Amino acid sequence: MVLNKTELTDKINLSLNELRPHLVADGGDMELVDITDEGIVQVRLLGACSDCSMSMMTIKAGLEEAVKRVAPEIIAVEAVN
Known part of the structure; x- marks a missing residue:
């Protein structure tokens, strides 16, 4: 599977940003580490x-x-840790 990682990274970060306020309200957060060649975020x-x-x-x-x-x-x- 060939992925355009730059484009995917932008899309995934938008999704993270939509959820982030809910996580921050509970004292947490998350960050994108990688997008594997197999399509796993x-x-x-x-x-x-x-x-x-x-x-x-x-x-x-x-x-x-x-x-x-x-x-x-x-x-x-x-x-991931």
Whole structure:
């Protein structure tokens, strides 16, 4: 799979920015780490999100859904340390 990483990065950061106010309100945040050649977005959870029991739900139900809406070529979103 050949991905235009610059264009994808812009789209994914827009999705992150849409969710960011909700994360910051709870004392957390996340940042884009990488987009793999396989189409997996890697994010780092920050602040309260890094050890929150709901963080996987936030990634799967929130961020992954938002990312796939703007970049359907993305297969998944995963958290990395």
